[in-house]
Amino acid sequence: MFRVMREFMRNFGQMKSISEVRHFLLESWNMGWPIILIMFFQFLIGLTDVYVAGLLGKEILAAVGYVGQLYWTLMILANGITVGTVSMVSQAYGAKHPEGVGSITAHSLVLGVFISGVLTVLAQLFPEQITRFAGMPPEIQGIATAFLRVFSLVLIPTYIMIITSGVLRSSGRVRVAMLNSFVTAMVNIVADLSLGLGWGPIPALGFIGIAWGTAIATTIGMVLNLGYVIRGEKLQILHSLGRPLPRCMRNLVKLGVPTALQQTAWNAGTLVVYFLAGQLQAGEITALAAMTAGVRVEAVIFLPVFAFNMASAVLTGTRLGAGDVSSARSGAKATALLCLGIILLPAVAIFFLAPYISAFLTEDAAVREEMTRYLQINMVGVPFLALGITLSGALQGAGDTFGTMKIIFTGMWIFRIPLILVVVHIFHAGALGIWWSMTVSMVLMCSLLVHRFVGEKWITASRDKQTNTMLWEACIPEDRPSETK
Template identity: 30%
Template sequence: MEMNTTNMTHSPYKTIWSLSWPQILMMIFHLMIGLVDVWVAGKLGREIQASMGMVSQSLFFFLVIGMAVANGSVAAISQSIGAGLLLRAKRYVGLCFQLGAVLGSIIFLIGFPFRNGMLSILRVPEEMRYVMEYFIEIFLYLLPLYYLLIITNAIFRAQKQVFLPLYSMIIVTVLNTILDLGLGLGMWGFPDLGYKGIALATFYSVSAGAVFNLFLLYKSGSLRRKSFAPYRWVRNAFPYLLKVAWPSGLMQLVWHSGYLVLYSITASLPFENVVALAGMTAGIKIESILFLPAFAFNMTASIIIGHYLGDGKPEEAKKFGYRILFLAIAFLSLTALGLWQFIRPITAIIAPEMVVLDEAVNYLFFNMLAIPFTLTSMIMAGALNGAGATLYNLFIFTFTIWGFRLPLAYYLGHEVFHSATGIWIAMLLSQIVQASIMFYAFSCLNWQKFSMTSNKKRNNHE
C-alpha cells in the first residue's frame, strides 16, 4: 500500500479505515479459529473446553518474546519508512526475521523439559491434566514456526501491506477448521482423534501460514542477501530494537501471566470451579468478537504513529491517536449493543451446557461494560508501541494487573462473593483504572522522545 504521511493527513479517517478494515477481517478469521476450537472442545466435554482456555493462555506465555520482537519490528520498520530510509527498513526486516527463527527455537528448547511442571503451577484440576499435557507438548513443537508467523505478519503491517497478513490468516483459518472438524470429531473420513485432533489442527494450520509468509517475503525480495546486514550495522541498529522489544516482552509476560494467575484464582474457587473455568473460556471467545477487531485499531495506531514520528511530525501523530480512539469506540460500542441483544443464543453455540452458558453470560455482562475503557487502553498502548515508548506500557500494565486486578479478584472472588462474579467485577474495575492512566500518559507525557531521530539514524546506519 503506497501512502505517505501527507496523503494520510489530507484524509485521516479514510486512512485509518483503509488500514484497519483488512486487519479487522484478519481478526475475524482469527476469532473463527478460536470459536471452532472451543466449539469442538465443547462437543468433547467440559474438561476439554476448560483445557482449551488454559492452554491458550499458556501458549501465549511462550510467545511473549516473539510478540516483543514483532512490536519492535513495527516501531523500527515503520519509523524508518516514514523517514525515507528504505535500506534501513529492509535491513530491519532481515534482522527481525533472524531473531524470530533463533528465539523461537531457543524458547522451545528451554520450555520443553519444564512443560509438565507448568501444569502444577497453574493448579490444573486432575480431571483436565491428561488433556493439558498433550496440548502443551504439541504447541511447544510449533513454537519456532509460530514465532516466524507472528514476526512476518508484523513486518508486513509495518510496511502497510495489511492484506498479506489477512491472506495468511485465511489459510490458517480454513485449514484449522477442516482439521478441527475432521480430526477432532472424525468427520469426512478423517480419523477421530478427539482432543488430540484439536491440537494437531493448530499445529498444521499455523505451520501452513508461516510457510506462506516466508514465500511472500522471499518473492518480494525481503529475504535476499542485502536484507541481512553486516555485523557493524547490526551492532548500531540492534540497541533500538532491544530498547523497544524488552519492555514490550516483559509487558506481554506481565499481561499473560496475569491471565494465567486469573485462571488459577478461578480454578481454586471453593464452588463450581470447573464450570467457572469453562464459562470464562467461552466468554473470552465471545468477547473476542469485539476485542479482536479492537486489536486491528491497536495495530493501526502503531503503524500510523510510527510513520509520522519517522517523518518528524509528532503533533500529527498525537492527533491520529485520538482519531483512532474515537473511531474505535464508536464502531465497537455499536457492535456491542447489537451483539448483546442475542448474547445467550450466540454464546450457547460454543457453551451448550446450561450451567456453563449462565456463567459465560455473567462474565460477558461485566466485561462488555468495560468496552470503552478496554479500548482506551488498547489504542493508547498501540500508539505508544509505534513510538517505541513500550516502557510506559510496561509500568502501567504491571501496576494495574498485579497491583490492582489480581489482589482484588482474589479478595472479591474468594472472600466476598465466594464465586466467579467477584472475579468478573475486579476485571471491570481494573480496566477503568488502567484506561485512565493510559489516557493520561498519552495526553500529557513526552512519549515522542522514545522514537528514532531521522538524522541520527541516517548518519549511523542507513
C-alpha cells in the same frame, strides 16, 4: 479521570478541518478492517481445534485447552519481538528507507529464530516435565505431552509467521497479511477435520491429527508471509543476515522486552483473578462459569479494540518516521474515536441483551443471572477500553513500550487485584464485587493510558538519547548512513 478525557477531546479539536478528520478516519479504517479479519481468522484456528477436540472427547478437549494456553504463553516473546519490529519497521517505512525495513526484518527474524529454537529444544527434551509443571491433571498429561511434542516442532515457523505478519502490516502490505491469514485458517480447518476425524482415503488420526493439522497450517502461513517479505526486501535482508548489528538487536530487545513483561504480568494477573473468584465462600463455581462464558462473549468487543490497537501502532510509527509529529498525534486520536464509534453499538446491544445471551449459553439459572451481571457491568467500561487500548497502540508504535508496560502492570497489580481482595474479604461483596473491581480497574488503567498520550514523553521514546538518532537507524550499516535526522 474526567479531566484527562476532557483534555483528550480538547486536543482533538485542534485539527485544521473536517477534511483532515475525514482523512485520518479513512486511513485508520483502511488499516483497521484487515487487521480485524486477521484476528478473526486467528480466532477461527483456535475455534476449529476446540471443535474437533470436543467431538473426540472431554479429555482431549481439556488437553487442547491446557496446551493451547501453554503454547500461547510461549508466544509472549514472539509478540514482544513483533511489537518492537512494528515500531521500528513502520518508522523506517515512514522515512522511506527500504534498506532500514529490510535490515530490521532480518535482525527480528534472527532474534525470533534463536529464541524459538531454544524453546523448541527445551520442549522436545522435557515435554513431560513441562506438562506436569503447568499443573495439568494426570489423566490428560499423556495427551497433552503428545500435543506439546508436535506443537513445539513448529515453534520456529510460528515465530517467523508472527514476526513477518508484523512486518507486512507495518510496511504497507496489511492486506497481504490478511489474505495469508485467511489461507492459514482455511488450511487449518480442512487439515483438522480431515486428519482428526478422517476424510475419504485419509484415516482418522484422532487427537494427534489436530496437532498435525495446526502444524501444517502454521508452516504454510509462515511460507506465505516469508515469501512476500523476502520478495520486497531480498537484498537488504540477505545483506543484514551476513552483517548483524549488535545495536540494532539491542534496540529490538529494548522495545520488545517490556511488551513481553506486560503480557506476562497481565496473564498472570488474570489467573489470580480466576483463583480469587474460585475462593468465594459461596457460589464460586457459578462465578467461574459466568466469567468463563462472559469472556467469550466479550470477544465481540476485544477483536476490534485490539485490531485498532495494532492499526494505531503502525500508523503512528509511520507518521513519526516521516517526521510528522502533529499527524501522529491527531491520527492516533482519530483511530481511537473510530474504534469507540464502532464498538459502542455492540456494547450497548450486549448490555441490554445480556439476559437473553446468558440464557442462550447456559440453562443453569444461577449462572444465567451471574453472567448477566458480569456482562452488563463490564460493558460500562467499554468507552474507556476503546480509547485507552487504541492509544496504547500509538504509544507502542512510537516506541514507548516501557511506559505502556508500567501502566498495564499498575492496572492489574496495583488496581485490580488489591481492589478485588478488599471488596471480597472486607466488604464481602462476592462475585458482584469482583465484576465491579474489574471494570473500575479497567477505567483507571485506560485513563492512565490516555493521560500518557496527552503528555509529551512518548513522542521521543524512539530516539536514542546518546546518539540523538531514531532507534531504527541503528539497523543501518555504518557504510550506508541514514538520511533521517
